[in-house]
Amino acid sequence: MSESALREAICRFGRSLFERGLTPGSSGNISLRLDDGGWLVTPTNASLGFLDPARISxxxxDGKLLSGDKPTKEIPLHGALYDSRSSARAIVHLHSTHAVAVSMLPEIDPRxxxxxxxxxxxxxxxxVALVPYFRPGDPAVADAIRGLAGQYSSVLLANHGPVVAGDTLEAAVFATEELEETAKLYLLLRNLNPRHLTPAQVQDLVTHFGLTLPEHGHDH
Known part of the structure; x- marks a missing residue:
């Protein structure tokens, strides 16, 4: 896909996420890693619902701005996930309501x-791993994500929102949406003792679809 088409895709997916209320105002950001090792990144203070392809950073x-507007301040966040997951080609970070709500609950297992x-x-x-709270844009969040050693493609920042990597932009967007819906289900079912997938059912999914789950990633 050409760079022009990738820019259009970022705008199209960003608008879709925004219009469905998955990230309000000028929150959230999207990045794509290009074949030359550079990135396309949504600009700082830009609404995902109103992106201009020509102004995408x-x-x-090395993270030096070549063209477009000033990039999001969450560059350290994206960079750490790319560095630790070699298969990642796109990252989506949102402030989606239900995922943020779950990140604040005291019972959450960070693994x-x-x-x-x-x-x-x-x-x-x-x-999904939980990363402790850091001020938005704080470079220290990069160390926390690298500390996960690339085991997770989906990370939830405490009191902030999800960060999800995928091997394509579409995969990253769909995974982020799935995470948000699962967080919503969790909140709806909290304290109702719902049936979870059994370890055998999880293992069947792992085997059938070739999933890679980190140790302790599904032993609920």
Whole structure:
């Protein structure tokens, strides 16, 4: 896909996420890693619902701005996930309501934020790790994400929102949406003792679909 088409795709998916209320105002950001090692990144203070393809930030492999507007301040966040997951080609970070709400709950296991509620939560988002709170844009968040050693494609920032990597932009967007829906289900079912997928059912998904789940990532 050409760079022009990738820019259009970022705008199209960003508008879709915004229009469905998955990230309000000028929150959230999207990045794509290009074949030359550089990135396309949504600009700082830009609403995902009103992106201009020509103004999307173009960075070189060292993070230097080559063209477009000033990039999001969450560059350290994106960079750490790309560095630790070599298969990642796109990252979506949102402030989606239900995922943020779950990140604040006291019972959350940081190694597996959400229990195995549905097959698609595992197939798309996988296990989700919780990262402690950091000020938005704080470079220290990069160390916290690198500390996960690339085991997770989906990370939830405490009191902030999800960060999800995928091997395509579409995969990253769909996984982020699945994470948000699973968080919503968790909140709806909280304290109702719902049936989770059993370890055998989880293992069947792992075997059938070739999933890679981190140790302790699904032992609820």
């Amino acid at each position: 173009r960075l070189d492999r 597996a934020v959400l229990p195995p509620l549905t097959p698609y939560s595992l197939m798309r988002a996988g296990a």
